[in-house]
Amino acid sequence: MVDVALYGGRAVTTDVPSRSRTLGRLRLNDIIFRNITRGAALAVLVILGGVMIALAAGAWPALQAFGLNFLIEERWNPVTERFGALAPIYGTVVTSLIAMLIAVPVGLMIAMFLTELCPMKLRRPIGIAIELLAGIPSIIYGIWGLFVFAPFLQQHVQPALIAAFENVPALSSLFAGPPYGIGVLTAGLILAIMVLPFITSISRDVFDAVPPMLKESAYGLGCTTWEVVRHVVLPYARVGVIGGVMLGLGRALGETMAVTFVIGNAHRISASLLAPGTTISATIANEFTEAVGDLYTSSLIALGLILFVITFIVLALARYMLLRIERRIG
Amino acid sequence: MVPGSTKLYAARRRRNTISMALSLAATAFGLGWLVLILGVLLYEGFGGLSLKVFTEMTPPPGADGGLLNPILGSLMLTALAVAIGTPLGMLAGTYMAEYGRHDRLSTVVRFINDILLSAPSIVIGLFVYEIMVAPMGHFSGWAGAVALAVIVVPVVVRTTEDMLRLVPDTLREAAASIGVPRSLMITRIGYRAAKAGIITGVLLAIARISGETAPLLFTSLNNQFDSFNLNAPIASLPVVIFQFALSPYADWQKLAWTGALIITFTVLALSIVARALAASGKQS
Numbered sequence: 001m002v003d004v005a006l007y008g009g010r011a012v013t014t015d016v017p018s019r020s021r022t023l024g025r026l027r028l029n030d031i032i033f034r035n036i037t038r039g040a041a042l043a044v045l046v047i048l049g050g051v052m053i054a055l056a057a058g059a060w061p062a063l064q065a066f067g068l069n070f071l072i073e074e075r076w077n078p079v080t081e082r083f084g085a086l087a088p089i090y091g092t093v094v095t096s097l098i099a100m101l102i103a104v105p106v107g108l109m110i111a112m113f114l115t116e117l118c119p120m121k122l123r124r125p126i127g128i129a130i131e132l133l134a135g136i137p138s139i140i141y142g143i144w145g146l147f148v149f150a151p152f153l154q155q156h157v158q159p160a161l162i163a164a165f166e167n168v169p170a171l172s173s174l175f176a177g178p179p180y181g182i183g184v185l186t187a188g189l190i191l192a193i194m195v196l197p198f199i200t201s202i203s204r205d206v207f208d209a210v211p212p213m214l215k216e217s218a219y220g221l222g223c224t225t226w227e228v229v230r231h232v233v234l235p236y237a238r239v240g241v242i243g244g245v246m247l248g249l250g251r252a253l254g255e256t257m258a259v260t261f262v263i264g265n266a267h268r269i270s271a272s273l274l275a276p277g278t279t280i281s282a283t284i285a286n287e288f289t290e291a292v293g294d295l296y297t298s299s300l301i302a303l304g305l306i307l308f309v310i311t312f313i314v315l316a317l318a319r320y321m322l323l324r325i326e327r328r329i330g
Numbered sequence: 331m332v333p334g335s336t337k338l339y340a341a342r343r344r345r346n347t348i349s350m351a352l353s354l355a356a357t358a359f360g361l362g363w364l365v366l367i368l369g370v371l372l373y374e375g376f377g378g379l380s381l382k383v384f385t386e387m388t389p390p391p392g393a394d395g396g397l398l399n400p401i402l403g404s405l406m407l408t409a410l411a412v413a414i415g416t417p418l419g420m421l422a423g424t425y426m427a428e429y430g431r432h433d434r435l436s437t438v439v440r441f442i443n444d445i446l447l448s449a450p451s452i453v454i455g456l457f458v459y460e461i462m463v464a465p466m467g468h469f470s471g472w473a474g475a476v477a478l479a480v481i482v483v484p485v486v487v488r489t490t491e492d493m494l495r496l497v498p499d500t501l502r503e504a505a506a507s508i509g510v511p512r513s514l515m516i517t518r519i520g521y522r523a524a525k526a527g528i529i530t531g532v533l534l535a536i537a538r539i540s541g542e543t544a545p546l547l548f549t550s551l552n553n554q555f556d557s558f559n560l561n562a563p564i565a566s567l568p569v570v571i572f573q574f575a576l577s578p579y580a581d582w583q584k585l586a587w588t589g590a591l592i593i594t595f596t597v598l599a600l601s602i603v604a605r606a607l608a609a610s611g612k613q614s
Contacts, residue, residue, distance in 0.1 A: 027511070029511065030513045033512075034513070036421055037425035037428070037429060038425050038429065038435070040419075040421030040424075041421075042435070043483075044422050044439050044483065045438065051449075051453065051454070054456075054461055055453070058456070058460045105356075109352055109355075109356030110357045112349075112353045113356065113357045117350060117354070126357065129364055130361065132598060133360070133364050136367060136594055137540070138541070138543070138544075139543045139568050139590070140371070140593065140594050141367070142572075144367050144370055144371070146575065147374075148370050193363045196360055196363075200360065224342055224343065224345070224346035226349040226350065227342070227346070250448050251448060254452065256451065256543075256544040257543045261575070261576070281452045285544060288456075288459075288547065288548050289551070304452065307450055308450070311448075312445060315448055315449070316445060
């Protein structure tokens with residue numbers, strides 16, 4: 001058996017032993033490469049597992065000391081070493097809720113504009129511009145929020161809110177107290193701007209995936225654009241939209257720097273949205289490097305563990321929903 | 331005509347006009363924030379932009395100075411993070427697209443990777459603190475780079491897998507039919523065909539980490555001096571902005587705005603280049 005190979009246009013013959021040697025080497029390379037890539041894929045799992053284990057180990061002393069009371073205790077006192085996560089959890093939930101209340105309808109409206117109304121030529125540039133909002137680093141939102149947005153709210157918006165709801169029962173306590181500028185509401189509004197691009201781009205993609213036949217049939221029956229979106233596009237894209245909303249929620253829950261700048265870092269639960277508060281991530285960012293004592297550090301890591309578990313559940317649900325719609329389209 | 335139907339038509343048309351106006355307003359609202367934020371950044375930061383910013387060290391309060399050490403620190407951390415995260419991410423993406431396209435491991439890794447992609451970055455910081463800073467006993471540039479690398483990996487995994495999947499199977503079959511071993515087929519043909527896409531992924535990852543602050547707060551910390559020792563705390567642009575912006579000194583705040591301007595436009599430029607590259611890759 002003789003092998004012929006071409007080297008630089010010249011035919012070269014090689015003998016049999018070198019052929020089997022070469023083949024053996026190639027086979028070995030194949031096996032090595034396959035296992036290296038497999039190892040790298042496993043490493044991704046190891047990273048996630050490592051995050052879980054490291055956080056659980058770090059949080060252990062605090063969880064041992066406080067037990068489940070950690071979740072429902074409002075006090076956060078580094079001096080007496082009594083720690084409870086209720087105030088940060090409350091702040092995280094409320095700021096994310098405000099963000100979603102604003103970003104979901106606005107994001108869906110923009111997606112509707114981009115898929116139904118916008119001239120073809122402008123669709124890409126406007127879509128990219130909205131997505132650039134997601135590219136701005138969160139610390140920029142923070143510095144902008146602190147120096148520009150919060151003072152604006154303090155001078156113009158918050159006094160008006162306080163005055164408007166002064167005599168409305170229930171709402172008056174939501175908008176009570178002096179206008180600080182910084183606080184839960186400001187943090188929620190900035191989060192809304194930050195998650196808007198995520199919700200918009202995913203909604204736009206799932207709106208785009210609605211079969212044109214369905215839309216055209218509805219138009220053919222004489223539906224208005226709004227009716228087509230409301231009764232054809234939205235029901236069809238529902239699962240994907242919910243997935244996108246959950247993805248945005250995951251971002252809002254874990255967002256750190258922007259919130260740290262504007263929330264005011266007060267470990268208390270106030271009825272008023274204008275009062276300063278704190279969130280899980282803001283507490284960790286503010287206090288971790290200054291935490292003295294193992295129990296303090298451990299309590300902060302326990303906060304991180306809670307945040308991770310919450311966002312893990314939300315993001316897993318989001319991915320599950322998006323997978324479902326992908327399967328339907330694909 | 332049915333009585334009342336003109337009324338119904340008018341109502342439907344009115345509802346349509348209102349909702350279309352709202353969607354237009356929502357788009358203007360979304361774009362407005364982008365313009366507003368970039369405008370403020372330019373207004374506040376542009377005045378401070380001078381050669382000094384890139385050539386002098388961070389000053390003590392009240393003195394003159396620049397941002398040289400945080401800029402260099404950020405560049406070092408970013409380069410290291412990309413150097414650690416890119417190979418790992420590329421290899422994992424390769425496994426998922428080439429070897430185990432439909433196996434259980436790939437499905438699980440894809441799911442977990444997507445979660446890591448949007449996991450809160452501050453949690454990554456805590457993780458690296460636990461595995462590196464606490465055992466070593468001190469903050470270090472290495473820890474910061476590892477924290478950023480953990481953020482790079484899922485971005486690169488995702489784009490590598492997506493881009494390799496776009497490579498037509500006929501190319502693979504052609505290679506297989508002339509007896510090219512699989513590993514060579516992937517490295518010589520798969521990677522070459524997916525090159526633009528993979529570079530896009532790396533650029534997006536760089537854009538993502540160059541503004542990250544939270545994972546650096548308790549890994550690489552900060553350093554007032556021009557130290558570039560990776561085994562010690564090291565300054566980085568985002569953390570310096572954080573510290574300077576929250577300080578009571580006007581000249582520190584001004585430097586923070588300038589730093590913010592530099593970061594934002596770097597990040598935006600990176601993501602626009604990445605997009606352009608991805609678009610040109612799709613056309614060819």
